[in-house]
Amino acid sequence: MRLRTLLGDHPGTAALKNGSVRSDLVEFDFVDCSPINKGFKPMVRWQAFDVSEMAIVTYLMAKSFAKPMVLLPNVVLARFQHAYALYNGKQGTLKPSDLNGQRVGIRSFTTTTGAWLRGIxxxxxxxxxxxxxxVTFEDAHVAEFKDTTKRAPAGKQIIQMLIDGELDAVLGEKSDHPDLTPLFPDAAAEEKAWFAKHGVVPINHMVVVSRALSDQHPDIVREIHRLLTRSANAAPAAPLFSADAMRRSLEAIIFYTAQQGLIPRAFTVDELFDDVTRALI
Known part of the structure; x- marks a missing residue:
């Protein structure tokens, strides 16, 4: 079976994409898409792929609108988030607790990094x-979501607006510009302390399959999971999650996403999977 597939270039996907991990049951027709998040909208809105990398917050939102996708327990991107927040140091010092009432820019209000940072x-x-x-710059991938944020003027760029003093801080960005300062001055120390407190490594992207594929070809879905797992195990830098670690991370982002009004209620972790993929955890 040939599967139209969207997967980014990550340590854990390299062996699958270069063909060193392969199968007699399936072949993957990989779609080029850079950055990878540009492919999430066509998957959510039009089911453009059989297999797709997917931002976890986008998946949670898509599930709340009954989009025909099923989550696999395969993490392809996970990272701590504290380093992805900036402010303009020329405007004075800004601490995380000073953000009340400020103008904060974010690419889209529904980005996974943004949801993690807002939760923190x-x-x-x-x-x-x-x-x-x-202040946002893009629509949500899920068309049905009603975004009530202020849209940046056409043609404006998020980092330039921060440099020009039109924003007080931005989330989800990094920059080497000399005027810009990390909102968390020692991000590595903050991340270590946050992990010690919560025991969570934030998941950004996992993998989904179309509901039709899971319903009609469960053996193929199990094979996709096996191949993704083999590919991840072949890469020392790949994010490897135990079942408990994955659950803790999913529980945290579900709570944050519901708290922020991106989904109408908090799902249980088991609800994110179907009978086929739940058995793979």
Whole structure:
């Protein structure tokens, strides 16, 4: 069976994409898409692929609107998030707890990095997310989501707006510009302390398959999971999650996503999978 497949270039996908991990049951027709998040919208809106990398918050939102996709327990991108927040140091010092009432830019309000960072700010630093003047640059991948944030003027770029003083901070970005300063001055120390407190490594991207593939060809879905697992195990730098670690991370991002109004209720982890993929955890 040939499967139209969207997977980014990650350590854990390299062996699968270069053909060193292969199968007699399936072949993957890999679609070029850079950056990889540009492929999430066609998967969510039009089921453009049989197998697709997927931002976990996009998947949670898609599930809340009954999009025909099923999650696999395969993590392809996970990272701590504290380093992806900036402010303009020329405007004075800004601490995470100072964000109430500020103008904060983010590519889309529904990005996974943004959801993680907002969750950290709200629950660990007491930030009132509803007091912030959110400025966004893109729509949500899930068309049905009603975005009430302020849209940046056409042609504006998020980092330039921060440099020009049109934003007080941005989430989900890194920059070497000399005027810009990390919101968390020692991100590595903050991440270590956050992990010690919560025991969670934040998941960004996992893998989904079309519901039709799972319903009609469960053996193929099990084979996809096996191949993804083999590929990840072949790469020392790949994110390897135990079942418990994956559950803790999913529970945390489900809570944050519901808290922020991106989904109408908090799912259980088991609800994210179907009978086929749940048995693979």
């Amino acid at each position: 700010l709200a629950n660990d630093y007491g930030v009132d997310l509803y007091s912030i003047d959110w």
